[in-house]
Amino acid sequence: MFPALATRVLRTTDPRLLWKFCWNFGVKGLLSVERFKRGIKRGEYFPPFLYLSIINSCNLRCQGCWVDVEEKDSIDLETLNRTITDAKKHGNAFFGILGGEPFMHPQLLDLLAAHPDCYFQVFTNGQFITEKIAKRLREIGNVTPLISIEGRKFTSDERRGKKEVLNRTLRGLDNCLREKILTGVATSVCQSNIDELLTEEWLRELIARGVHYVWFHTYRPMGPKPNFQLALRPDQLVRIRRFVTDMRAKVPIAIIDAYYDHRGQALCPMSTGISHHISPRGDIEPCPIIQFATETIKDPRGIYATMRDSSFLKDFRELSANQTRGCVVLERPDLVKQLVVKHGARDTTVRGTAMAELEAMTPRFSQWLPGEEIPEKHWMYKLSKKYWFNDFNAYARADHDATAVAKVKELRANASKASPSEPVVR
Secondary structure (H helix, E strand, O other), X not given: OHHHHHHHHHHHOOHHHHHHHHHHHHHHHHHHHHHHHHXXXXXXXXOOEXXXXXXXXXXXOOOOOXXXXXXXXXXXXXXXXXXXXXXXXXXXXXXXXXXXXXXXXXXXXXXXXXXXXXXXXXXXXXOOOOXXXXXXXXXXXXXXXXXXXXXXXXXXXXXXXXOOHHXXXXXXXXXXXXXOOOOEEEEEEOOOOHHHHOOHHHHHHHHHHOOOEEEEEEOOOOOOOOOHHHOOOHHHHHHHHHHHHHHHOOOOOEEEOOOEOOXXXXXXXXXXXXXXXXXXXXXXXXXXXXXXXXXXXXXXXXXXXXXXXXXHHHHHHXXXXXXXXXXXXXXXXXXXXXXXXXXXXXXXXXXXXXXXXXXXXXXXXOXXXXXXXXXXXXXXXXXXXXXXXXXXXXXXXXXXXXXXXXXXXXXXXXXXXXOOOOOOOO
């Protein structure tokens, strides 16, 4: 699999762009993780991978979206440049750019061009990537578009609230591939698309199109209008994990995941400290679905000192790691509320209903399903995760005793009996 993947990437990617990826993301990214590991030993946490939602606005209206897409909040270029420059001083080289729809930010391309020594992954629906934009991305050279596809024709329209979504997205995808840009496809796997896109046939179609990597992440019912009917059952989460490990060893396309280590044990990137999130208002949040904050990137101390010294982020990491290897928001929203109240954290949404949404949540299972661990099969993923993407001992002091495991198994058992639309009562 690996020789075929390497050959395909070499043949279909601009050599200059591939070099940028290998150096800015590969070499410098690994050095950033090593620096992060050394910081942990000193009790200092600064995530090597920062994710910035630079704008709220979006042209689509996806089911279950927790972003205030009707609003026009965005981070200005000066603040973005200052934030990234400060992070670079402390070893960071990789940044995820999210929205809303990032290509609706009028200064996105200026931001990417201003930091040729960094690598950016832009999460996008692809519909704003015209031929002209794709050519500009190739000129800039340090960006990989990660284009979201949520199903085939009819499923995409229903899932994303517009018409002709898939065709418009594929046009943007093809524009990137024609310019020989390293390009990926992301899918939020849910009830409506799991049978359509979690298949070898779909991966083969993407390979034939020229796509270089995919990212399957799972739908999480959050926000003001959570769609519980889209939520997956525990057996489906296991199915996704098994599919990913099987296909990694079989199909010449890279497959990303962010919730498991090399042994197949669940983890949370927020709990390990390897990543945190910046909102479109500049608020520093534990992760995108925890829309509360006590700090901002506008703090004159700079983002490094602000995040390193944040007791709010520290408490969130420790609370989550002590309670679960999965998602503390889904499993224990009551504890998240307690921590928000303890720190007097502000609601970072425009709608101002994040606390009410948290209070209305009923505990659900997440990726932590004890006894269902599926280790990596391919040596490349096994090795890279073992050294550069694991739990970084975040759970070493956690109190995951028999009672905690039993509660997770109870959630799972209740979920298996319920329909996807029914909450799982603890």
